[in-house]
Amino acid sequence: MTRTRTPGISRRSTLALMGAGAMTFAAPWVARAQAKTIKIGMPTILSGRVAQLGTSSRNAVMLEVEKVNAAGGLAGRQIEMVVRDSKGQPQEAARVARELVNTDGCELLLDGEASSGSFAVHEVARDLGVLCIHTCSEASSLTADPKQHIPNAFRCVRQGIHDSIVGGSYAAAISKAKGLKKWATCSPDYAYGRDTTGEFTLYLKRFAPDVEIISESWPKLFQPDYTEVVTKILQAKPQALYSCLWGGDLTSYIDQANIYAMFGQMEVFAVNMADYTALTVVKNLPKGIHSGNRYIKTFPTTPENAAWGDAYKAKYNEYPTNWSWQNATAVMFLAEAAKKANSADGKKLAEVLKGLTIKCPFGADGTVTMRGDDHTLVGYAIGWGTTIPQEPYVPEVKAGDWKTIFELEAEWKKSKGYT
Amino acid sequence: MTELEAGRARALVPVSSGAALQRYRDVLIAVIAFAVLASLPLFTGSKALLDFVIRCSAYGLFATSLNLLVGYTGLTSFGHGMFFGLGAYGFGLIMQKLGVPIPVAFVATLAITAVIAAIIGAICVRLKEIYFAFVTLAFQMLIHSTILSWASFTGGDQGLRGGIPRPTFLGINLANHIHLYVASCALLILGLLAMRQIAQSPFGYTLRMIRDNAARASFLGIDVWRAKLTVFVLAALFAAMGGMVMALFVSGAYPEFAYWTISGEAIFINMLGGVSTFLGPMVGTVLLLLLNDTVTRFTEYHGIVLGVVILFFALGLRKGLLDFVAEWFARRRKTGEGR
Amino acid sequence: MDLDALAGCLSSSACLVTQTTSGLIIGMLLFLVAVGLTLIFGVLKVVNFSHGAFYMFGAYFAMAAYQLTGSFALAMLAGAAGTAILGLIFERVFMSRVYGADVLMQLLVCYAFVLIFDDVVRIIWGPEFKSMGMPSAFQVMPLFIAGGVVPPYYLLLIGVALVAAIVLGAGLSRTRIGKVIRAAAHNPGMVSALGINTGLIYGGVFALGGMLAGLAGALAAPVRSLTPGMGFSVLIESFIVTVIGGMGSILGALIGALLLGLIRSFGSLGFPLFTEGLMYLFMVIVLVSKPTGLFGKEAA
Incomplete structure (x- = not known):
């Protein structure tokens, strides 16, 4: 029927x-x-x-x-x-x-x-x-690679290369002060993770030549479980760790590394930590994680x-x-x-x-600029600081220097064959 | 060719009477369909409609080729998307790195796909039912992982960037929207016609026999493994054609094209349109794309809407739309005659 | 490839112990999710593609209960019980209608619910990722066992997974209900002819499978971030586990999960950029050499 x-x-x-x-x-x-x-x-x-x-x-x-x-x-x-x-x-x-x-x-x-x-x-x-x-x-090649360039497209986004230059010099200063020579990295295995990590270590070594990378881990993007990565890093016994994990992956990683008491054993530099999405979500945020600024209302x-x-x-x-x-x-x-x-x-x-x-x-100085030759955003507020588990989360941010950024970025572009 | 001969002997009954006639009819329908599609730009200025038809060509070739496996041979592949991805990447890479004329890249991509499909198929088609599904899925994931890991060659997760060059050949400029549209329609119609010929050939009837009773087919002297491998490779070729159309449409190739969700979409299209009629997957393609494009315009909670529609088909109709319509007509004709 | 690192680890006992234990931990977590999948397939002959969604709901239920009550035990209970009820309803109202149908039809119903459930979670809890937080009882220093590092929370997880394995294994082979379930898996017509309500058995098994996935999600909630769609990658992994171990075999799921855990923990040393690929490669090899999986029985 x-x-x-x-x-x-x-x-x-x-x-x-x-x-x-x-x-x-x-x-x-x-x-x-x-x-x-x-x-x-x-x-x-x-x-x-x-x-x-x-x-x-x-x-x-x-x-x-x-x-x-x-x-x-x-x-x-x-x-x-x-x-x-x-x-x-x-x-x-x-x-x-x-x-x-x-x-x-x-x-x-x-x-x-x-x-x-x-x-x-x-x-x-x-x-x-x-x-x-x-x-x-944030993929650098989108605007840096002249093959991609078209007159009608612009990019109004921070970039891994800028973060890495500022992060590299910031981390190098702390490395020298605290004697951090043995480093490990742990970043997601995709273009952003690989490029940003490579650039960070490049500049870290440039500013602190005696630094050595003793272990690299590349978990998958959106991987739910990081146990093997955490134990691998603990095995290597580095003095410092760099990571560009972000969002939910970063909070999972922190929760899982926390129960291995990893944060007490090394200095951690997580460029994407200082973003409210991660800061407000992690329940047991370890004190003193070094991070770049993503967005926080106290910087600038x-x-x-x-x-x-x-x-x-x-x-x-x-x-x-x-x-x-x-x-x-x-x-x-x-x-x-x-x-x-x-x-x-x-x-x-x-x-x-x-x-x-x-x-x-x-803007770093109250203004930002859309750079003419490669159509990309520069002059935005960029800096690194350490976290505390409650507001304002990152009480003090050390601002990066755009003059250095421009110099090293130009050099980097040349090395990539972009200019 | 013993299996073909044996198949032909068995298939003579349904095919011979009016086989040639049916082939003429099919060709005629194809020509009319192409004429209608190709003249569409004369009547409408809607670029979105042309985009829609291009995407239908890509997905339609892909989904119909899957039906050669699922509907005609009873091989449920969960990894058919790997050939869609291979087509897109093969074509894109050849055009970007070698700069050969487009037809050369087209043929070369098909050749590469055939070789890879033959290797993978030789391993997979031995397995039955759900295990065939699993192993094809595993191969698909392996290929997807390889695309992601081999970033220096494939561009990794960011895909093939910088656009696919499209030099003019024989006066055809695929960088032009209308040219690309007509070429996609031509590929779709030719591909469908070729698949129709395969399905209606003695070989096609051999496949149906394997689907219904592989033991009997093999008892009758048919080399089941070879027949399955042949259709696996043929289906891969048409899937790769679909991938190439998609690569031309987005002017790039992305790892998502080789992910298992693409295979899932093709299965979904087949179930939506129906697997027991030749054009079922094509109807499913149009239905799914239309549904997708319409629903995403109105809500970001398209998952719920799509889910409910799927449930309607799976639990309400219990079959694809075209299958349902075909059965309904058959029943009506029957009651009409009875009256 | 970094084979030196792998060789270096294999020759150092501390590294060997630590990576083996982390392989076991990963494996036991995987087992807990995968065992529900294999159980449902074994009895109902249905590949439950919505299994990941139950895992997701388990995690969200647990988080909600934990926020409400602050009790870890109640959170686990909420995760398990909530998904059990969900599984029962899902099976009775929807899945039971497609048992006779094509595998693809069953797949489609499951797929529809994956889409719907993901959106439901997005509507209720929002699109942003969440974290449940580790209960303070487990915020303690990890233990050192035979040179390997083991956090107490993971000991709990391994304990729960082992209990699940033993109870399921023994329950199916020794108890009366277990025998009825196995009989229903083998010959449902005969069982129902004996006056046993097969619908009840099917619903119960599905609820049990859903509950196991939900429990796994609840147990994972303190250490993994919660997002809509979080069940997806877990589904894939537990799928690989059950296929390698043999669909329907509980022992197979255990062995398969442990093997994958070890591949992950040692693969990340030797092939840091192709760890995932190794898992698929392993799956292909197993399927090709023994299509039914390591412990699967030939289909009747």
């Missing part, structure tokens, strides 16, 4: 689906015709293990877009954000990015993808010529930065992440560029963005 009825239901639901599906293919000019708003598309990761990346990026973008819109919008046009989930799959990221431009009529892209997804969106930007600002991908120690962190907390009931400040900065860049170009046109914005310096709460 029910059997004979089911096809009717399925036909009806198929029709409904087709109706909804048709919207997917609607022609772009329908959307563009809508007067003065400007649509900005944002493919990002809103589901799966790193959904927090997407949600905290979106939160920050919304916070800033509200301000820009209240101040009159982008060259007089109100911004409408279209944020869509890519599930962290590169083919979906490419599909979503194309759809945002071709169907939804987005004139600009904020690319909130990490790793392979960002390269997929980069190819879409290359193909469609739309202005695209990468806001989450300016009222602007503190106010921004508090405003975000007030609105979303959690602290911002490293991804948050990067996305917020991208919107600030767009707003300033539109003001200067007196236009919201992608090509004109790209012209102005090259080498643009703006006032920004996350």
Whole structure:
């Protein structure tokens, strides 16, 4: 009885689906015709293990877009954000990015993808010529490699190479003071982990030549269990450990290393520790872990930065992440560029963005710059400090020196064959 | 070729009557379908629709090729995605490193895939049922691990970067959206037509016999192992074609293409569309992509929506859509005749 | 490759002991998750692809209970009991409808629930990762046993896993219920003809399997971060364990888990960049030489 009825239901639901599906293919000019708003598309990761990346990026973008819109919008046009989930799959990221431009009529892209997804969106930007600002991908080659360079793509993200230069010199100073000669490393086995660790040890050895790396561990990204890695490091008996594990992997690692009492036996340098996502989650945070700043509202120690962190907390009931400040900065860049170009046109914005310096709460000196020759963010607040288990978590941050960063970065680019 | 001859002898009954006629019909349908698809850009300016068809080509070739194994031969592969990934990486790497014309890279990729599929298949097809599924899955994970570990060659987790060069050949410029669209449609239609011919050939009927009763087939003098290996390699080739279309679409290749979730998606597509009709997987492809694209527009909780739809198919219909429709028509015709 | 490091470790007794113990620890944790999978397959002939989701729920239930009560014991209980109930409902309402069907149909139902469960967790607990925290009773210095380092918390884990192995092994082979379950696995028609409710047995076994996964998740919660989708990598690993050990064999799961643990602990020394690949390679070799796994029986 029910059997004979089911096809009717399925036909009806198929029709409904087709109706909804048709919207997917609607022609772009329908959307563009809508007067003065400007649509900005944002493919990002809103589901799966790193959904927090997407949600905290979106939160920050919304916070800033509200301000820009209240101040009159982008060259007089109100911004409408279209944020869509890519599930962290590169083919979906490419599909979503194309759809945002071709169907939804987005004139600009904020690319909130990490790793392979960002390269997929980069190819879409290359193909469609739309202005695209990468806001989450820390992979250095994305902007440093001239083969990747296109005039319409920028990167508003901190970079592993910068962290490594600052971290290397910071760690070298402590190495010399405390006599830490034997080092071990433990980083996730993927491009970011391998590159950042290689660069960190390079600069550590440069500033403290008698340092020796005696053990390397490469757990998988998202590995649930680190027991063999922890015991391997304990076996090697290093005086110091470097790690660029991040997020949930870092907290798992700390919890598991803690029950082996690892933190009492060596100095730990974890570049990604000082991020509220990790700091607030770990229940038994060991004291005195050295870390780079991801985002903390006490560094830079300016009222602007503190106010921004508090405003975000007030609105979303959690602290911002490293991804948050990067996305917020991208919107600030767009707003300033539109003001200067007196236009919201992608090509004109790209012209102005090259080498643009703006006032920004996350700048080392109150400003950040979109470097002209490789379209990447520089001058942001960067430093290292040690953790305590309660607020403000990292009471004192020693700021890195951008002059040194620029010198060594240029050298590094040459060694990679990028310049 | 004894197994083919034996198969032909057995298959004569269903095939010979009107086999040639059916082949003409298939070719005719293919030509019409291609003409309709290729003329689509004349009627619509929607680039998203063309993108959609390109993606359908990639996934459609891939899913239909899996059905050669699952539906026709009864070989449930959990690792078919490795050939999708191999196609994408093989093509991308050849174009990036050697800079040969596209057709050369295309053929070379198929040749490489055939060799690798023959080696893996020779090991896998001995195993039965769920164990075949497991070992194909294990090979897939091994290949995925290798892609990740061999970063100097494959680019590791970041994939093949910098875009795949697409030099013009025979006046075809695949960097042009319309050209790429037409080429994808052509590949899809040709691939489907070729697979249809395989399925309807005496060899295809040999496969069905192996699926229904391998012992009987082998008793009749069919070399079951060789027949299974042959279809395993053939299916791999079409999966690699799908991978190449995907590589052209995203202008790159990423390790996700060789991950087991891709195999899972192909299985899902097959179950959604139906495995007992030739076009079932194609219907499933369109259905899944449409569902995916539509649902992700409206909610980031697409898992729940997709999950409920799957449950509807698995527990409600208990079969794929096209299978269901086909059975419904058959039943209606029967009752109609009875009246 | 770093074969020198491997050789160096093999020739030093302290390293040998430590890496062997860490291999055992990893193995026992794996066993606890994998045994539920193998049990369900052994009796119901269903590959439960949603097993990782039960592991995830176990961890989240435990965290929620721990935050509410502050009691570690109650947290473990919540993880185990919650997933047992979930398993029972899941089996009775959904899985029981696809027993006769194709393997792929069963796979599809499980896959649907993996998607749904991940989103449900995201809705209830949010997308960010969480940590339960180690109970203060276990925040003590690790023990040194025969030159190897063992944290007390892992001793508890190994103890629970061993108890699970013994109770399951002995329970299935010696008790009346165990005999009925094995009979139902072998010939469900005959068992139901004897007036025994096979539905009840199936539901019970699934609940037990779910409970074991949930318990594993609860026990892992103090040392692993909790995120939606956390069951995924665990599913893959326990899947490899059961395939190597033989689907349906509890002893096989134990041996398979320990072997994998040792591959991980020594592989990370010798092949730090291909440890994962080693596991798959091992799985391929086992499957090709003995398709049913090390301890699997030929399918009837």
